[in-house]
Amino acid sequence: MKDTFLLRIIYRNAISLHKITTIVESVKGAKIKHLNFINKGKTFVGVIAFEVSQLIDFEQIIVLIRRNGDISQVERISEDALCY
Numbered sequence: 001m002k003d004t005f006l007l008r009i010i011y012r013n014a015i016s017l018h019k020i021t022t023i024v025e026s027v028k029g030a031k032i033k034h035l036n037f038i039n040k041g042k043t044f045v046g047v048i049a050f051e052v053s054q055l056i057d058f059e060q061i062i063v064l065i066r067r068n069g070d071i072s073q074v075e076r077i078s079e080d081a082l083c084y
Contacts, residue, residue, distance in 0.1 A: 002029075002031075002051040002052065002053050003051065003052060003053075003055070003058070004033060004049055004050070004051050004079075005049070005050060005051075005052065005058050005076065006047055006048070006049045006076065006077045006078070006079060007047065007048050007049075007050075007061075007062075007065070007074055007075065007076055007077070008045070008046070008047055008073070008074070008075050008076075008077050009037075009044075009045075009046055009047075009048060009065065009071060009073070009074050010043055010044070010045050010071070010072050010073040010074075011043065011044055011068075011070050011071040011072060012042060012043055012044075012070045012072070013039065013042060013043065013044055015068065015070040015071065017035070017037060017044075019068070020048065020065065020071075021035070021048075023061065023064045023065055023068070024048065024050050024061055024065075026064070027052070027057050027060050027061050027064070028057070029052060029053045029054075029057060030050055030051065030052050030057055030061060031050060031051045031052075032048065032049070032050045033049040033050055033051055034047070034048070034049035035047075035048055035049075036048075043072070047077065062074060062076075
């Protein structure tokens with residue numbers, strides 16, 4: 001069974017969205033389900049939803065994303081906070 005997790009990410013426009021998606025997909029079994037990023041001045045703010053089969057995979061993705069110095073904030077959010 002796979003669980004879907006949502007992350008709110010804020011990052012400078014110096015980093016590409018491709019780099020973030022590559023980080024998520026580098027974890028075995030992780031699959032991106034939804035992306036929604038918008039430009040807010042010099043930063044991008046958005047939500048990424050992805051599926052993983054184990055909680056440890058989610059934690060590994062968090063660690064990998066936070067290692068990038070261009071990303072200023074990463075936080076887990078609930079599905080209720082997601083606005084389409």
